[in-house]
Amino acid sequence: YKTNPDLFTREDFKLYNEVKDRVKEAVASHFNIDVAKLHLTYPTFFSELTGVPAQTVHDEYWHPHVDKETYPSFHYTSLLYLVNYKRDFTGGRFMFIENNHQVNRTIDPKEGRVSVFTSGPENRHRVEPVTGGTRYALTMGFTCDPKKRIADPGYELGLYDHQKKDEL
Numbered sequence: 001y002k003t004n005p006d007l008f009t010r011e012d013f014k015l016y017n018e019v020k021d022r023v024k025e026a027v028a029s030h031f032n033i034d035v036a037k038l039h040l041t042y043p044t045f046f047s048e049l050t051g052v053p054a055q056t057v058h059d060e061y062w063h064p065h066v067d068k069e070t071y072p073s074f075h076y077t078s079l080l081y082l083v084n085y086k087r088d089f090t091g092g093r094f095m096f097i098e099n100n101h102q103v104n105r106t107i108d109p110k111e112g113r114v115s116v117f118t119s120g121p122e123n124r125h126r127v128e129p130v131t132g133g134t135r136y137a138l139t140m141g142f143t144c145d146p147k148k149r150i151a152d153p154g155y156e157l158g159l160y161d162h163q164k165k166d167e168l
């Protein structure tokens with residue numbers, strides 16, 4: 001958004017911030033953390049997964065992985081699903097993996113559903129390959145380390161009144 005400032009409107013950033021705050025509150029509540037000690041961290045991103053073959057190893061989302069290894073600042077991972085499994089896409093379910101590489105829990109993405117989990121090795125996971133349609137989700141990582149916090153997207157553009165510079 002910094003390189004293409006017309007991509008998102010002020011209303012888009014406001015909606016994102018409201019959604020982020022609700023997800024942050026859900027993470028804090030679920031894990032019994034003071035919401036003031038939980039911070040948005042890098043990276044936060046939208047994902048668009050299709051059945052198109054991977055171009056790079058980073059596109060191969062279906063391999064088992066641990067978020068903390070990929071994104072060291074993450075303490076908690078959240079996924080907000082923006083479309084429905086079977087209605088908008090096939091494949092693409094989220095799968096937690098045991099140490100023996102067996103799937104122990106599968107989450108069917110549903111529009112508006114939020115999944116939250118700790119980002120360490122206790123939550124190794126993968127996404128099954130998308131076989132049809134397009135799967136969209138918003139990933140937001142949260143940290144308890146104030147040194148690893150990031151400003152809300154749009155903050156440096158002056159879009160938020162509630163965030164003070166001394167908070168960052």
